[in-house]
Amino acid sequence: MTSDLLRLTVLGSATPYASVDSPCSGYLVSGGGARVWVDAGSGTLAQLQRHVRLDELDAIWISHLHADHSADLLTAYYGALFADVRLTAPIPLYGPRGIADRLAHFLTNTEVRSPIESAFEVHELHDGHRVRIGALTLTSRAVAHGIPAFALRVEAAGRSLVYSGDTAPCANLTSLAEGCDVLLCEADSAQPPAEGEQVHHTPEEAGDTAAAARAGRLIVTHVGRSLSPGQAVARAATRFDGPVDHAAPGATFPVG
Template identity: 50%
Template sequence: MSALTVLGVAAPYPLPDVPCSGYLLRSGGAEVWVDAGPGSLAELLRHTTLSALDAVWLSHLHLDHIGDLLNAYYALSYGELPARSPLPVYAPAALGERLAGFFAQNDAGFVADVLELWPLSDGHVVELGELRLTSRAVEHGCDAYALRAESGGRVLAYSGDCAPCGALDEVAAGADLLLCEANDPEPTPVHHTPRQAGELARRTGVKHLVVTHVGPLLSADQATAEAEAAFQGPTTRAVVGATLSF
């Protein structure tokens, strides 16, 4: 059985009791922290530990998706946690430069004892036990990736942040669970509307749509209802703390 636990959904900043984007994927014997938005680390620690994680996967480098990686670094470096090998982090290539800049270092070598940085690219594949992660470049006005996670014949598709595009259709094709952002009320070049999220699920044969990353101009209930009307299939609102099996 594969499962996705929602750690955070807020965009573009955290709200009381609602962290920014973060999810815990458990599948094929592996545990992966997918996006690490502000506040999501504390929620992650309700369900697992940093020592138990097999990897972190970051869709893009906007703050609402990576902010708590800094806290994870501090926890692993200074938090007196049990020793572990460096935690693999799969992210756009500029992550090292961002970390170096934040910590006023010449390069990202200083994190190597605790974080092992791996740059994503279009078609990048990672195998963690029986779990296979495939990243595809998508349209968000920056280096950004969607994720297709496969194990035991079950498929999770995650949009990250992006506008509709052919690569995302390929990621979502036949997925058991599609986690799709619905940030904007009207179409833009960088985000989905709820209707577009529902249309994506319908045309790609998704079994279950989960609506997340709803922007401040929409309510989560409204966005979910609009997506469901376009999908005409099982649709769920992502709620912090919920675990969805697929």
């Protein structure tokens, strides 16, 4: 395996809080020498450092502002500015509208606003947002989670990885994942809600989304605590004929 290959490293996949065995949602996506921290759930910064320092990241991408996907941005801020990290420039940070103010709200302790922009070069996502980061092309689509939330497609050298973030099944995710090599899809819900707005996939729905998108491989993640990873994989496999895996913490998956 070389740095040129597109690959996914799982930093954590627990929800809604870290377990003794897994941090919350966070992934390192790399290829062509570029490295992007995708979601920064609680506990993921510690695992990120097994692979890359903060000052070696090319970007951070955040799907939505629930704490199990973004809380470690708070400690990353302190690490970037007040420890052993020496940034040559703020780290590009891509996230939903208002992410800078949300961070400042938590981090400011006096009348003077904490200098969020000294640590992060903030870019707000919108539906269809696209950016080139080294050899990687990142495309974001708005998805159905009840708050501003995005899914991500990463492409490099003809290979593609799609990450659902948190979302109910929706057309934007299926369209974004069309023909991808790997779909990393949440499977939080044991069953669809009896009433009210649905904001997550069941394992079966993750399989349906992978099949509808003609994905090459499905990796289920963000598995709810009422399910075991094995149960989630088995249930997703009843709806998707391709390979199905679980996003186990520490696992690395080559894409394509």
